[in-house]
Amino acid sequence: MPEGHVIHRAAMKHHKAFSSKKLSVSSPQGRFSKGAKLLNKKTCLKVTAYGKHLFYTFENGYHLHIHLGLFGKIRSHKAPPKDPQGQVRVRLFDTSTVVDINGPTICELQDPTDFNKTINKIGPDLLRKDADPQIFVERVKKSKRSIGALLMDQSIIAGIGNIFRAEILWRNRINPDKKGSDLTREDLLNLWKDGQHLLGKALRSGKIITNDAAAFRKKSEHLNIYKKNQCPRCSTQIQSFEIANRTCYFCETCQTTDC
Numbered sequence: 001m002p003e004g005h006v007i008h009r010a011a012m013k014h015h016k017a018f019s020s021k022k023l024s025v026s027s028p029q030g031r032f033s034k035g036a037k038l039l040n041k042k043t044c045l046k047v048t049a050y051g052k053h054l055f056y057t058f059e060n061g062y063h064l065h066i067h068l069g070l071f072g073k074i075r076s077h078k079a080p081p082k083d084p085q086g087q088v089r090v091r092l093f094d095t096s097t098v099v100d101i102n103g104p105t106i107c108e109l110q111d112p113t114d115f116n117k118t119i120n121k122i123g124p125d126l127l128r129k130d131a132d133p134q135i136f137v138e139r140v141k142k143s144k145r146s147i148g149a150l151l152m153d154q155s156i157i158a159g160i161g162n163i164f165r166a167e168i169l170w171r172n173r174i175n176p177d178k179k180g181s182d183l184t185r186e187d188l189l190n191l192w193k194d195g196q197h198l199l200g201k202a203l204r205s206g207k208i209i210t211n212d213a214a215a216f217r218k219k220s221e222h223l224n225i226y227k228k229n230q231c232p233r234c235s236t237q238i239q240s241f242e243i244a245n246r247t248c249y250f251c252e253t254c255q256t257t258d259c
């Protein structure tokens, strides 16, 4: 599943390409034909992201709501449209840009009421300027679940995926198994600020860079412990276990349960 910055980057690019443009909308695969018809030849007003949800808002009040899930993909190319590659659920294009979305978990039309319901269920988003970190802090403080599970719960905090979870907890020396209610408000605000810093960097560069050395510019990822063997801080072997159905990596020396 993509981390939040991937969806926000798509929203930024598509907003630049499509806002105030009349779009051709179709469903080459056929599963979204009915919805596509209602959007076809309508003007797209804006494209926005809330956490990992992408919304294309149209002049007739409908929002095209997309969630890629684990296997969805967004591809774009310059117009004119080429033959669809694979199962393209929805294709949007104007005279210069073509966007194809394959295999999303959610591809639906929402009216303003449904749209508001959806965004109200999404937790504060690290990449949105209107996000309130206190909501994140309060929700975590009330929970007996582990912080490793809470960071992946998009109703608690939006935008963090498996890579950022491991890296942010390691950078802040917090054990992924520690209960939310056992963390201090200061710990949680530090996690928020660090997440905002790292996702912001990824949004600008398109790369996930969580260690502070800048020597790996050509790599798309520059990580400390995610899928690594050894802790770069203390050389302890990195451990892994499952939380929220995804493998979580941590260093048992830097992230002891009592810290």
Ligand SMILES: [Zn+2]
Pocket (backbone or CB within 6 Å): 231, 232, 233, 234, 235, 236, 251, 252, 253, 254, 255
């Ligand atoms: Zn370590």
